[in-house]
Amino acid sequence: MAFDAHGDVPDEALMVLYANGDRHAALVLTRRVTPRVVAYAARLLGGDRAEAEDVAQETMLRLWKVAPQWRQGETKVTTWAYRVATNLCIDRQRSRGRKRQVALDDAPEVADGTPGAEGRLQEAGRMAALEVALAELPDRQRQAVVLRHLEGMTNPEIAAIMEIGVEAVESLTARGKRALAAILSGRKEELGYEDDTDAG
Numbered sequence: 001m002a003f004d005a006h007g008d009v010p011d012e013a014l015m016v017l018y019a020n021g022d023r024h025a026a027l028v029l030t031r032r033v034t035p036r037v038v039a040y041a042a043r044l045l046g047g048d049r050a051e052a053e054d055v056a057q058e059t060m061l062r063l064w065k066v067a068p069q070w071r072q073g074e075t076k077v078t079t080w081a082y083r084v085a086t087n088l089c090i091d092r093q094r095s096r097g098r099k100r101q102v103a104l105d106d107a108p109e110v111a112d113g114t115p116g117a118e119g120r121l122q123e124a125g126r127m128a129a130l131e132v133a134l135a136e137l138p139d140r141q142r143q144a145v146v147l148r149h150l151e152g153m154t155n156p157e158i159a160a161i162m163e164i165g166v167e168a169v170e171s172l173t174a175r176g177k178r179a180l181a182a183i184l185s186g187r188k189e190e191l192g193y194e195d196d197t198d199a200g
Helices: 011-019 023-044 049-069 077-095 117-136 139-150 155-162 166-187
Strands: none
Touching (some): 011 049, 023 077, 023 139, 117 139, 139 155, 155 166
8 A cells, every 4th residue: 555655745735635636645644544533532432443433434524524625734634633533422422321331341352272362361351441441531531531641642732632721631631540540440450460469
């Protein structure tokens, strides 16, 4: 899958190229942005990959609609996409009555007998536990924590996505981290995070 001439073109320039009729620019931008939006939406939606893919598709459709009016330098494409995806996720959570329970039993099955199966199973358990814990956070805290610690964004980028100040982002992130630590605190041994103090 060669991106040829568009491989090094910034996202914002790809938007302008697409608006000017370059369909290949849209393909390149879609391949860059969609996987990130799917992963982000899945975390906000309690691990529901199908819904996350729907959110990503709707986000990209809206992106193409705004392309003709896109003004380079005003905002980053990813910031815009995360903001739209956040709003779509909030709408979906409201419409399904905030029923987003993810059970540890829903963790992906790992085939027995393969090398490292136990380690992969433990990692799947940890990720499922994290998804469950994230689902217990208030919406805004969950968004801030996911954007900061799972998506690796800076506080100013998060502030732009969530349309709040940087201090509010810092506060939401700190409260969210404390809440996650409290939710997961009693499960260290079960999740394989126990120290070796009892071993022996």
